[in-house]
Amino acid sequence: MAEPQTATAAVLAEAEPVGPAPPSPAHAFWEAFKENRGAVMGLAVVALVVLLAIFADVIAPYSPNEQFRDAVRAAPAWADSGSMRFVLGTDSLGRDMLSRLIHGARISLFIGLSVMGVSFVIGVLLGLACVSLGNAVDVAITRVMDLIMAVPSLVLAILVVAVLGPSLTNTIVAVTIVYLPRYVRLLRAAALAELRKDYVTAARVAGVGPLRLMFSTVLPNCLAPLIVQAALGVSDAILEAAALGFLGLGAQPPSAEWGTMLADAREFIRSDPWLVTLPGLAILVTVVSINLAGDGLRDALDPKMRRS
C-alpha cells in the first residue's frame, strides 16, 4: 500500500510543513527516482529546455522573426561556408535558426503544459462526476469518452482543427479533447477502487459531505497514476501538436513552432538539410527526455506499476 500513502503524504506536505521526521516524502521520492539513471538524465534535459523556454528572450541571439535579407539560408557554423554569426544557420527568410528553436521550446512547452493542465482539471471533474453523480451521468460520460477513443488520435485532432480553424489555441483545444478520455478513465477506475475501501466508509459514517468526500478524501489517493499520466501526457501533446503544425493545421507561420518550421523547410530538403534536421531533433530530444523522466516518476511513485 505504498502509493496511496505517498500521494496523501505529498499532499499533506504541501498543506502543512512536515517536521524533521525521517525520511521526508520528498526525500524518499527522490531516493527512488535517483535509482533510474535514464530518468535523471531525462529530467536534466527537461530542466534545460524549461530554462531555455523561460529565458528565451535573453538567451536567443536574435528575435525569432527578424529577417536577415543578406543571409538567407546561411549554412550552420560547422559547414564550410558557415559563420559564427548564425551558429545553426538561417531559414529561407533569413531568420536565425537557433533563436527560432529556442523560442519554439517556449511554444511547445506551453502547448504541452496547457493541454496537461486543462485535461487534468476537466478529467478530474468528469471522473469524479462519473463515480458520484449516479448511473446516468456515468454512462453518458463513459460513452462519450469511448467515442472519442474510437477515433485515431491524430484523425480526431485533424477533425477538430478542421472545424475550429488552424491556430495555436485550437491546437491546444484539439489535443486536449483527444487526450481527455485517458484522464477520465484513469480517475474513474481509481476512484471506484478507492470508494470500496473502509476509510471511505468511515469518512461517510463520520458525516463527511459528498463534495468533501470526493475532493479531500478520495481524490488525493487517486493522484499517483494521474500524475504519471500527466507527465507522459505532456510529451504526447507536444508530439501531436507538432504533427498538426507539420500538416499546416497547427500554429500558423511565422510562429516558431517546431512542427510548423519543419513544414516550411520541406522544400529545402535537398539543398539545406539542417533546416529539416534541427527542428525535428529538438522535438525528439524534448519528447524522449520527458518520457524518460515520466517513466522514472512512475517507478518512483508507484512500485506496482513498475515495468519489469
Added chain:
Amino acid sequence: MFVTFVAIRLVPGDPVEVRVGERGISPERLAQFRHELGLDQPVWKQFLDYVWQLLHGDFGTSLATNQKVLTEFAALFPATIELSLAAMLFAALIGLPAGTIAAARRGSFYDQTLMGLSVTGYSMPIFWWGLLLIMFVGERWGFTPVSGRIDLIKYYFEPVTGFMTIDAWLSGQKGALKDALHHLVLPAIVLGTIPLAVIARMTRSSMLEVLGEDYVRTARAKGLPSWRVVGLHSLRNALIPVVTIIGLQVGTLMAGAVLTETIFSWPGVGKWLIESIARRDYPALQGGVMLISTTVILVNLVVDLTYGLINPRIRHG
C-alpha cells in the same frame, strides 16, 4: 456519428461557394445547388437524413469529385491497408526477436541499448523521421524512390486487388514487383517505427514475466538447452499479450498513416483526408473519419474475440 455531423457543419467556409468558385453564379442557380445538396433544409432534418443514409450504407457524395464517398474510400483504402500491413510486418519481425533477446539477457548492454532505442522510437516524430529517411536513403544514397507506389512511367496495369505488390506480381511485368516493393520500404519503416518500439518493449516485459514462472524453471532443470526454453516454452506464452498489443496498434497505424502518406505521396485514405480538408469537402471528411473509426472499432473487436482463441483460459462465455 453525431459528433462528426455537428463538427463538420461548423467548418468555416461554405462548400457551395467553394464549388462554385471565384466567378460567382446567379442566385437562382445557387439556390438550386443548395437544394440539391440538401443544405436548404433545417439542420435537424439534415441530421435525420444523414442518419438514414448511413443506415443504408450511404456515406454521402464528395463535393469535389461528385463520387460516392464510400467508392472513393474503397478505391484508396487498399493502399493504406498494404502500407499498414507492411509496417506491422516490419515491426513484428524486428520487435519480437529484439524483445525476446533483451529479456533473455536482462540488464546486459544489449538490453539497455534496446530499451533506450525503444523510448526513442516511441517518442519519434514520424513525419521528421520520414523526411530524414527521404533525405539520406532516398536522395543522398539513391537506394529507394521517395514517393508514390510504383513507377507509373515504366509500369502500367489495371488494379486487380488494389494491393500494388500483388497486382505488380500478377501483371507479370518484369521488375514491376521489385519496383513496387522498393516504393513500399521507406513508408513501411516510417509507419512501423512506433509499433516496433511498442512491440519490442511489450515482448520484453511479457517474456520477463514468463521467464520467472515455475514451468520455465522446470524446463531448465530438465536440462533443456536455453534456446528451447526461451524460444519454445516461454515465447509461446509470452506472445499472448503481445498479439493483443499488435492488434490494438491499428489506431496508431491509422493516425500514422495520415502523416506517412502525406510525406511519401502515398495515395491512401490518410492523404485523401488531408486533401479533403483543403477542399472543404465535408462529406468526404465526415465519411472518411466515420469509415476509419469504424475500421478501428471492428479490428479491435476482432482482436478481442480472437484473444479467446489464443488464450483458452479466458474464453468468452
